Amino acid sequence: APTFSESAQVKRSIAELQDSYDYVVVGGGTSGLVVANRLSEDSSKTVLVVELGYIADDACIYQPKALDRNACAKHRFNISGIPQPEINNQVWAFPLGAVVGGSSAVNGMVFDRGSKVDYDAWEELGNPGWGWDGLFPYFKKSTTFDAPSKAEKEKFAWTWDAAAYGHGPIHATFPPFQWGTQKLSMAAWKEMGIPAPKEHGLGDAIGVFFVPSSEHGVNRTRSYARYGYHDSAVSRPNYHLLVGHKAEKLVISAGNNVEGVIIYQRDNPEIKATVKASKEVVLAAGAVHTPQILQLSGVGPKEVLKAANIDLKLELPGVGNNFQDHPQAYLTCNFTEDVWPNPATLANNETFKAAAQAEYDANKTGPLTLNLNTGFTFLPLDTVHSSPASFHKRLAAQPVDAFLPPGLSPTVLAGYKVQKKILAKLYKSPKSAVLESPFGGVCSRTSILQKPLSRGNVHINVSNPYGPPVVDFRVYTNPLDFEVSVESIKYTRRYFKNSLFTPLKPVESAPGPSVTDDEGILAHIRKTAGPSSFHASGTAAMMPRKLGGVVGPDLKVYGLEGVSVVDASLQPLIPGTHLTATVYAVAEKAADLIKSRA
Numbered sequence: 001a002p003t004f005s006e007s008a009q010v011k012r013s014i015a016e017l018q019d020s021y022d023y024v025v026v027g028g029g030t031s032g033l034v035v036a037n038r039l040s041e042d043s044s045k046t047v048l049v050v051e052l053g054y055i056a057d058d059a060c061i062y063q064p065k066a067l068d069r070n071a072c073a074k075h076r077f078n079i080s081g082i083p084q085p086e087i088n089n090q091v092w093a094f095p096l097g098a099v100v101g102g103s104s105a106v107n108g109m110v111f112d113r114g115s116k117v118d119y120d121a122w123e124e125l126g127n128p129g130w131g132w133d134g135l136f137p138y139f140k141k142s143t144t145f146d147a148p149s150k151a152e153k154e155k156f157a158w159t160w161d162a163a164a165y166g167h168g169p170i171h172a173t174f175p176p177f178q179w180g181t182q183k184l185s186m187a188a189w190k191e192m193g194i195p196a197p198k199e200h201g202l203g204d205a206i207g208v209f210f211v212p213s214s215e216h217g218v219n220r221t222r223s224y225a226r227y228g229y230h231d232s233a234v235s236r237p238n239y240h241l242l243v244g245h246k247a248e249k250l251v252i253s254a255g256n257n258v259e260g261v262i263i264y265q266r267d268n269p270e271i272k273a274t275v276k277a278s279k280e281v282v283l284a285a286g287a288v289h290t291p292q293i294l295q296l297s298g299v300g301p302k303e304v305l306k307a308a309n310i311d312l313k314l315e316l317p318g319v320g321n322n323f324q325d326h327p328q329a330y331l332t333c334n335f336t337e338d339v340w341p342n343p344a345t346l347a348n349n350e351t352f353k354a355a356a357q358a359e360y361d362a363n364k365t366g367p368l369t370l371n372l373n374t375g376f377t378f379l380p381l382d383t384v385h386s387s388p389a390s391f392h393k394r395l396a397a398q399p400v401d402a403f404l405p406p407g408l409s410p411t412v413l414a415g416y417k418v419q420k421k422i423l424a425k426l427y428k429s430p431k432s433a434v435l436e437s438p439f440g441g442v443c444s445r446t447s448i449l450q451k452p453l454s455r456g457n458v459h460i461n462v463s464n465p466y467g468p469p470v471v472d473f474r475v476y477t478n479p480l481d482f483e484v485s486v487e488s489i490k491y492t493r494r495y496f497k498n499s500l501f502t503p504l505k506p507v508e509s510a511p512g513p514s515v516t517d518d519e520g521i522l523a524h525i526r527k528t529a530g531p532s533s534f535h536a537s538g539t540a541a542m543m544p545r546k547l548g549g550v551v552g553p554d555l556k557v558y559g560l561e562g563v564s565v566v567d568a569s570l571q572p573l574i575p576g577t578h579l580t581a582t583v584y585a586v587a588e589k590a591a592d593l594i595k596s597r598a
C-alpha cells in the first residue's frame, strides 16, 4: 500500500505547484501543520505548506527513545549559538527539527502546560483573549489523553484528570516504563512539603507531578505534528505540502501587501519561484527562522538590515529581539548504591540495550517507550530562595535598560519595562514557577530557570544573511538569573538531605561538597551551565507595537497586510513549561483567528 509520504498531495518540485494558493504556510513543523490542517478543513480554500525538510519514517523519530540519536542528525538543523561570555564562552548548538513535523519530531516528548498566571501575563501585555481562559479550550482541542491500564496506574501511581484533555490529534500518555528510583524522588519532594496536584494541565502547574509524554497509548510511537496534523490532511485535494524547499523571503508590494513567498529548492538554490498567497502567508518557521525570513524581507531593526545591506521595507525593531529560553544549571551526583537497571545501564550495557530494543519491537513496552522524564517539580521563588524579600528588592531596584543589548530601540525597551513589571509580580506569586527540576532515574539534577530576566536575540548574519541566522542567547547577562540558579542548586542540596535517599548513598561530584559559598557555586555554574532547553521563543513577540511587538493579538505582522506569525516566536514571555503543548494550543487558536477573517 502507498504510504502517506507517497500521496499526490506531497510535492517534491516547484513544477508540481499551483501558481497561487489562498494560504501559504512557511514551515511544516509543530505550528505550521496545525494551521495548514485546520485551514484546509474548508475544501474551498487551497493551502500550501513549504517545508525545508522531508517526510521521515525513521525509528530515531517514531521510537520514543532512540538508541542511535545520530541517525536523526540529518533531520535537525545544526545551528550553533555564538560564544556566551557569562558561561566561559561556551558555544551551544541548537538542534531544531528540519523535517516534516519540525521540532515536535525530534524533541524530548515532555508534554506539559504552564500555569494559568503565565498565560494571563500574555493577556496583561496587551493581548486580549490570549490568557489561560482563552487558550485552555485549544489545549484540549489539540490533545487526546490515552489513559494507562489499571495495572500500570497502580504500579506507577499515575494521577491525571481527564477534564484537562479533549479528543485532539496529538496523543498524550504515560509510558509503561519508569526507572526504579523515580518513585522515591517523588516521595522525597512530598516529604519536603511540596504540593502534589493530581493534574498539572488545568492551570495549576506548581508542585511535584507526573507529566505525560506526547506518545500514542497503543502504538507507543511518538505523537507529533506529522502524524497528528499532516497525515489526517494529506488526502484533501486542497492541501499541498512541498518538501525539500526553503522559503527565502516575502514578496511585499509597494503598498505593504504581502503577495507571496520566494522559495527555492533546498539543494539547488537556482531552482527558484514565487508562490502567491491570495489571502495570507502564515509564518511558522520557528523562533530562530521566522525572524530571519522577516529580516531578509526587509522587515526588522534598521541597524541590522543596514549592516547586511538589505533594503528596509518596514522598520519593526522587535523582529529577532526579545529572545528567551530556559537556561540549565547542573548538580552532578551519583547513587553509590543504585538500583539496577538504571539509565546508565541503557547507555552503557550492550546486552541490556539489545534486550530493550527487542522488547520494544515485540511488545511496545520497556525502557524505549520512555524518551525523557515523567517526574517534574515546578516551584515558585519563595519556596526556592533563601531570602526572597532581598531578591524582590534587587529586582525592583534594577534600571530597566541594565543588562540589555546596547542600541535597542525605545519601543523594545518600553516593552521590556512592562515585561519586567509583570515578571516582578510573577516572581512574588506562589502560582508561578521559577525553578523546574525534572527527575527520572538518575541522581544528578538540572535546575532549569523558568523566568529569565536576560534577553537574547536572533538576527541574520550580516556577512552572510542567507546563511544560518546568528543566535545570541545572552544567557545570564542579568545577574539576578545567576542568583536564582545559585539558590536553586542550594535548594536541590537541601532536597538530597532527605532521609529517603540515605539507602542510595548519593555522592555529589559537582559543584562538590566542599563548595558551599555562593561565589563557588556561581563559578561552577559559569563553567558548566547550558544556555538553552531548546525552547527558543519571543523573537516575533505578540505585544503592542509601541512595546516592540511584532504581531498583535490577531497575529498579523504590524504594518503589513496578508502575513501572520503562528509559531513559538510569538510567545511574548516564556511560560514555565516545555513549549510544545503551548505551541499546539496557540496554533489551534491561530487557525480559528485566520479562518475568521477569511
Ligand SMILES: Cc1cc2nc3c(=O)[nH]c(=O)nc-3n(C[C@H](O)[C@H](O)[C@H](O)COP(=O)(O)OP(=O)(O)OC[C@H]3O[C@@H](n4cnc5c(N)ncnc54)[C@H](O)[C@@H]3O)c2cc1C
Residues within 6 Å of the ligand: 026, 027, 028, 029, 030, 031, 032, 050, 051, 052, 053, 094, 095, 096, 097, 098, 099, 100, 101, 102, 103, 104, 106, 107, 108, 109, 110, 111, 112, 245, 246, 247, 248, 284, 285, 286, 287, 289, 290, 293, 372, 533, 534, 535, 536, 567, 568, 569, 578, 579, 580, 581, 583
Ligand atoms: C532537541 C529539542 C528538544 C525539545 N524537547 C522538548 C520537550 O521535551 N517538550 C516540549 O514541550 N518541547 C520541547 N522542545 C521545544 C519544542 O519542540 C518547540 O518549542 C516547538 O516544537 C516549536 O514549534 P514551532 O512550530 O515554533 O517550530 P518547529 O516545530 O521547529 O517548526 C519549524 C519548521 O520550519 C521549517 N523551516 C525553518 N526555516 C524554514 C524555511 N526558511 N523554509 C521552509 N521551512 C523552514 C523547519 O524545518 C521546521 O520544520 C524541544 C526542542 C528541541 C529542538
